[in-house]
Amino acid sequence: MSDERKRTAQRPRRVTAQTVAEAAGVSRSAVSRAFTPGAYLDAGKRKKIHEIAASMGYQPNALAAGLKDGRSHLVAVFVGNMRSAYDTEFVMVLVGRLNALNKWPILIDGGDGSTKQAIQQVLRYPLDALILRGGSMQNELVTQSSKIGIPMISSGRIVEAKGVDNVCCRNAKGTRLAAEVLVDAGRRRFGYIGGPEQFSSSADRRQGVVDVLTHAGLPLIAEATGEFTVEAGFRAATTLLQENTLDALVCANDATAIGALTAARELGVAVPGALSIVGFDDIDMARWPTFDLSTVCNPIYETVERVIWLLERRLANPAKPSETILIDPYFVPRGTH
Amino acid sequence: MSDERKRTAQRPRRVTAQTVAEAAGVSRSAVSRAFTPGAYLDAGKRKKIHEIAASMGYQPNALAAGLKDGRSHLVAVFVGNMRSAYDTEFVMVLVGRLNALNKWPILIDGGDGSTKQAIQQVLRYPLDALILRGGSMQNELVTQSSKIGIPMISSGRIVEAKGVDNVCCRNAKGTRLAAEVLVDAGRRRFGYIGGPEQFSSSADRRQGVVDVLTHAGLPLIAEATGEFTVEAGFRAATTLLQENTLDALVCANDATAIGALTAARELGVAVPGALSIVGFDDIDMARWPTFDLSTVCNPIYETVERVIWLLERRLANPAKPSETILIDPYFVPRGTH
DNA sequence: ACAGAGTGTGCACACGTGGGCACATACGGG
DNA sequence: CCCGTATGTGCCCACGTGTGCACACTCTGT
Numbered sequence: 001m002s003d004e005r006k007r008t009a010q011r012p013r014r015v016t017a018q019t020v021a022e023a024a025g026v027s028r029s030a031v032s033r034a035f036t037p038g039a040y041l042d043a044g045k046r047k048k049i050h051e052i053a054a055s056m057g058y059q060p061n062a063l064a065a066g067l068k069d070g071r072s073h074l075v076a077v078f079v080g081n082m083r084s085a086y087d088t089e090f091v092m093v094l095v096g097r098l099n100a101l102n103k104w105p106i107l108i109d110g111g112d113g114s115t116k117q118a119i120q121q122v123l124r125y126p127l128d129a130l131i132l133r134g135g136s137m138q139n140e141l142v143t144q145s146s147k148i149g150i151p152m153i154s155s156g157r158i159v160e161a162k163g164v165d166n167v168c169c170r171n172a173k174g175t176r177l178a179a180e181v182l183v184d185a186g187r188r189r190f191g192y193i194g195g196p197e198q199f200s201s202s203a204d205r206r207q208g209v210v211d212v213l214t215h216a217g218l219p220l221i222a223e224a225t226g227e228f229t230v231e232a233g234f235r236a237a238t239t240l241l242q243e244n245t246l247d248a249l250v251c252a253n254d255a256t257a258i259g260a261l262t263a264a265r266e267l268g269v270a271v272p273g274a275l276s277i278v279g280f281d282d283i284d285m286a287r288w289p290t291f292d293l294s295t296v297c298n299p300i301y302e303t304v305e306r307v308i309w310l311l312e313r314r315l316a317n318p319a320k321p322s323e324t325i326l327i328d329p330y331f332v333p334r335g336t337h
Numbered sequence: 338m339s340d341e342r343k344r345t346a347q348r349p350r351r352v353t354a355q356t357v358a359e360a361a362g363v364s365r366s367a368v369s370r371a372f373t374p375g376a377y378l379d380a381g382k383r384k385k386i387h388e389i390a391a392s393m394g395y396q397p398n399a400l401a402a403g404l405k406d407g408r409s410h411l412v413a414v415f416v417g418n419m420r421s422a423y424d425t426e427f428v429m430v431l432v433g434r435l436n437a438l439n440k441w442p443i444l445i446d447g448g449d450g451s452t453k454q455a456i457q458q459v460l461r462y463p464l465d466a467l468i469l470r471g472g473s474m475q476n477e478l479v480t481q482s483s484k485i486g487i488p489m490i491s492s493g494r495i496v497e498a499k500g501v502d503n504v505c506c507r508n509a510k511g512t513r514l515a516a517e518v519l520v521d522a523g524r525r526r527f528g529y530i531g532g533p534e535q536f537s538s539s540a541d542r543r544q545g546v547v548d549v550l551t552h553a554g555l556p557l558i559a560e561a562t563g564e565f566t567v568e569a570g571f572r573a574a575t576t577l578l579q580e581n582t583l584d585a586l587v588c589a590n591d592a593t594a595i596g597a598l599t600a601a602r603e604l605g606v607a608v609p610g611a612l613s614i615v616g617f618d619d620i621d622m623a624r625w626p627t628f629d630l631s632t633v634c635n636p637i638y639e640t641v642e643r644v645i646w647l648l649e650r651r652l653a654n655p656a657k658p659s660e661t662i663l664i665d666p667y668f669v670p671r672g673t674h
Numbered sequence: 675a676c677a678g679a680g681t682g683t684g685c686a687c688a689c690g691t692g693g694g695c696a697c698a699t700a701c702g703g704g
Numbered sequence: 705c706c707c708g709t710a711t712g713t714g715c716c717c718a719c720g721t722g723t724g725c726a727c728a729c730t731c732t733g734t
Binding site for chain 2: 719720721722723
Binding site for chain 4: 026027028029030033040041042045064066067068069070
């Protein structure tokens with residue numbers, strides 16, 4: 001009576017292997033084996049169990065299985081900034097790949113204020129791995145994850161810690177390629193719009209420009225700090241172009257460059273006639289006819305592929321030394337240079 | 338020896354409550370209680386256990402806890418099309434809200450070919466809920482989830498099934514509002530660019546336009562089927578504008594409208610001088626100065642809030658009857674009408 | 675001194691599964 | 705008829721936790 005009341009008040013209990021076993025007149029083990037590919041079981045019986053299971057809507061409980069063998073098949077994906085187009089595209093590709101591998105991505109928004117607590121909570125699951133995409137996760141959390149023994153793979157920011165693998169773009173090389181193209185084309189008066197200072201990627205990309213300019217004996221005439229967003233790029237470019245005469249503008253990413261392009265158009269500066277603008281990342285939008293942005297491709301598929309590769313290697317051998325894989329970007333000539 | 342070998346070959350075992358208990362000289366139950374807010378435990382002992390746990394990096398295993406009480410705190414989020422800007426923005430907001438509630442979103446890409454198998458697999462977890470965003474999940478899978486007893490909440494597409502709650506925009510009302518504004522402004526020669534036919538939202542939005550035109554005694558001069566993307570919108574608008582003289586173009590979503598806007602500019606059609614273009618959704622990009630798109634806002638925060646609300650109600654009472662909540666869109670006047 | 679109330683803690687069970695181990699059955703050869 | 709092998713299957717333990725229940729201990733009032 002009390003039991004019955006509880007049954008109906010609570011959710012209906014999930015169908016369990018025991019129930020299926022009783023319905024099929026076999027032992028619970030047989031049901032378990034029926035769902036285990038390599039297991040030893042009479043073919044007819046296996047088929048019968050599958051039929052009954054299907055009719056009852058039974059599937060083995062992945063939680064219980066994970067508890068047993070220590071593999072939850074859950075992977076936390078920490079995204080520094082979900083409002084960034086590049087990170088978003090990146091995550092979409094990553095999610096697709098993980099789904100195909102039967103790994104289940106738990107998304108965590110790093111832009112949120114309560115990120116720290118969120119990570120704390122999600123670390124209570126025996127995650128197969130923690131994948132970091134960009135952003136700046138507090139070191140405290142990195143060391144904690146490391147202590148718990150959850151493998152980490154960072155992309156877009158190199159994390160120097162035991163057991164953390166990295167995949168990162170050669171940022172300086174990317175802007176170097178772009179700057180060289182512009183210098184070769186005769187541009188002389190360079191400006192740079194960077195990202196937030198705490199991102200090493202932003203500093204590296206700036207360095208690439210400076211390298212080329214130094215080598216060519218040219219100054220970096222003006223620079224501004226954007227925030228990797230279209231709006232900030234628009235504002236920064238407006239100021240820069242009003243206060244200086246520039247013929248080349250290198251931007252820390254595509255969003256910034258698109259903002260800058262919009263600003264140039266509003267100010268009546270001809271692109272690419274009087275001014276070259278190049279971005280970084282090669283997001284979808286850069287290809288749109290309205291923008292047709294010359295940029296540096298930061299290859300998403302290749303990067304994701306490497307992340308997955310490192311993940312599988314790490315799972316196969318949890319004790320292996322950390323690795324850092326560097327990805328080569330390349331210049332994508334379009335209509336703004 | 339064999340044990341030891343296994344220890345080092347496999348991953349290091351996760352710290353367990355038993356280990357902490359031994360280190361603290363208490364029973365395992367005490368450790369469990371130390372991490373259970375309401376539980377009965379001496380304050381000093383609780384503090385000591387917390388300290389030792391922190392030093393060992395112990396956290397209660399959420400998998401085991403979920404197994405015990407039947408609540409995994411995992412929520413699968415099925416996204417119809419991760420390449421759609423609106424769905425992406427929607428998911429980002431949803432993820433943030435779920436994180437804040439200590440619910441962990443497992444993302445599933447509906448655009449992928451192997452979606453069916455992915456859902457099958459993820460249903461093996463005792464999910465707290467399954468949230469659908471747009472797209473068209475096969476009915477087969479809906480009934481299966483329903484049979485297993487996992488609550489479902491659908492947004493962007495109404496699913497008529499037992500135990501499925503819905504949150505949906507009044508699509509026809511949205512385009513009706515927009516079309517009325519255009520008719521009042523004197524537009525007479527209307528075109529419409531829709532989405533894929535299997536989406537009811539697309540048909541509903543078209544109907545809103547037709548309603549207003551019929552009432553005003555105007556014809557729908559031309560229409561085309563886009564695919565909710567910028568590229569398809571560009572192509573569709575190019576054809577439509579070349580073959581017809583239109584002074585108003587209503588688009589099934591903002592991406593399509595942005596493509597249409599770009600096409601109009603390339604064809605030298607003045608917007609909004611000679612042609613009004615309106616979109617639907619009010620994605621971030623619609624606000625950018627380059628586009629400044631007049632559109633119909635399909636409010637993301639409000640929709641997500643309702644989804645969360647339904648989720649909590651459903652969890653509190655799994656047997657409650659299904660509900661459908663309709664969201665009112667509103668016209669956002671900007672520079673393209 | 676003793677009863678009773680109040681406070682804190684340990685034991686043991688249940689959650690659902692995978693798989694090792696032992697056992698049962700069948701079968702073929704000598 | 706007996707032994708050895710091949711083939712299936714069932715029993716039972718472990719995974720890590722939360723919590724009901726019973727028990728131990730302290731304290732107060734008479």
